[in-house]
Amino acid sequence: MNYEIVETTVRGPGVSEDDWDDEFRGCDCENECSAANECTCLISKLDNYSENALFLSTPQLLVECSSNCACSLLPTSCRNRVVQNGVKKNIEIFSTSEKGSGARACEPIRAGEFVCEYAGECIGEDEVTRRCQEFKDQDNYTLTLKEHFGERTVKTFLDPRIRGNIGRFLNHSCDPNCEVVVVRLGKMIPTAGIFAKRDIQIGEELCYDYGMSGIEGDNRKLCHCKAATCRKYLPMSATPIE
Numbered sequence: 001m002n003y004e005i006v007e008t009t010v011r012g013p014g015v016s017e018d019d020w021d022d023e024f025r026g027c028d029c030e031n032e033c034s035a036a037n038e039c040t041c042l043i044s045k046l047d048n049y050s051e052n053a054l055f056l057s058t059p060q061l062l063v064e065c066s067s068n069c070a071c072s073l074l075p076t077s078c079r080n081r082v083v084q085n086g087v088k089k090n091i092e093i094f095s096t097s098e099k100g101s102g103a104r105a106c107e108p109i110r111a112g113e114f115v116c117e118y119a120g121e122c123i124g125e126d127e128v129t130r131r132c133q134e135f136k137d138q139d140n141y142t143l144t145l146k147e148h149f150g151e152r153t154v155k156t157f158l159d160p161r162i163r164g165n166i167g168r169f170l171n172h173s174c175d176p177n178c179e180v181v182v183v184r185l186g187k188m189i190p191t192a193g194i195f196a197k198r199d200i201q202i203g204e205e206l207c208y209d210y211g212m213s214g215i216e217g218d219n220r221k222l223c224h225c226k227a228a229t230c231r232k233y234l235p236m237s238a239t240p241i242e
């Protein structure tokens, strides 16, 4: 469990400074940033978050307001900042019986509440492949965000193995209580926010679905999520960058 703690995603090997620094323009809102007030950061013209910061599903890009926005001078009027405010819920790391370490709730979490970022290094394809070789007998931490823009699929790789936060301890479940949401914190390069999919009780393990498996067969790790709908194996991609 030797890793450096970072509060948010950082630029890692294989991601250029230019790509990393590419930012959205920012809004000119003088009043609350909301769809009703036509905040330009709300790309889909729908609110990303409710007035009490609950995630509302968004069909396109979820862009939070940033230091480029006029509202950064009036931060209390901006309700379009959740992931960037960091972890607010009390969650802890614990030892599970069959999945290594995990994370669990120390207080109730409501459906739609932000749990934590999946913070880590944003790395390039070659580095994903290299790390996969180097750490091949160990837990896998790389989260691949896949976004579809027309015919084009853009992948972003987040790896909290070396630098990360508590998000790296969330295990997989085939019937999860959390979900990963692709969020842009004013930058073109996305980050991953983990939100509660349903109400979560104190002591419940926090899990999300690692995704569909790219390969079939028995040559995969067994899933120990114990859900009634368990798919038996942990999702596994055909290649490290799938």
Ligand SMILES: C[S@@+](CC[C@H](N)C(=O)[O-])C[C@H]1O[C@@H](n2cnc3c(N)ncnc32)[C@H](O)[C@@H]1O
Pocket: 098, 099, 100, 101, 102, 138, 139, 140, 141, 168, 169, 170, 171, 172, 173, 221, 222, 223, 224, 225, 234
């Ligand atoms: C992102 S890490 C999660 C934290 C990890 N358990 C630890 O101790 O650091 C992913 C790894 O956890 C284990 N894991 C996660 N969910 C699991 C599950 N449902 N069943 C079995 N192992 C699981 C697998 O070894 C997987 O490669």
